Amino acid sequence: MIQQQTILKVTDNSGAKTVKCIKVLNGFNRRVAVLGDTIIVSIQKLRNKARITSKVKKGEVHKAIIIRTKKKIGKKDGTITFFQSNAVSLINKQGKPIASRIIGPVPKIFKKRKKIKFATLSSGFI
Template sequence: MIQQETILKVTDNSGAKTVKCVKVLGGFKRKFAYLGDIIIVSIKTVKNFSKIQKGEIHKALIVRTKKKINKKDGCAICLYENSVSLVGKQGRTITPIASRVFGPIPKKLSISFPDFTKISGETF
């Protein structure tokens, strides 16, 4: 569960290290975001020599959460961190800014967002 003011890791090679959730998209009364939701983030720390600057506002896709994910076959998956991948700002199309996503990505995302499975290494 991600809400406003949550600090998140960035798991792609866009140049940002950590971001802060500014707004959860999907309705004006919505308080929490889960796996596969889009949020608006502010960049807090960046890597050296990156195109992205500290303080910029971007959209991000939630890739991993600490909250337990229950699958249809009865098993559950717990991950160790809350992390996002930055996506493009333009329009309703969701295209990743980065050319690579580090770490595993759930199959739920690979069905909904096929662009992320092309740049990811592994799915579960």
């Protein structure tokens, strides 16, 4: 569950390393976001190797989609899934990913929620 002021890792090759959540979208007075939701973020740190070729700059404001959360997710068959860290992937105003790769696995929920582009960019599913 992600809320305002949460520091998140970026798991794509856009050049950003960490971001801070500014606003949770999709609803008036909504306080928390879960897996697959869209949030507005501010870029806090850039990756050292990608500073010159980065697609983003420090301090810029972008939209992001939540890829992984520490919150446990229970499925109908009884299995529980959770990740080690909170992670996002940056998107542009049209909702398409800024990066060309997503590092690490993505939950299978992205196939069902019509976010197939993120599923194809990732290395695998959980």
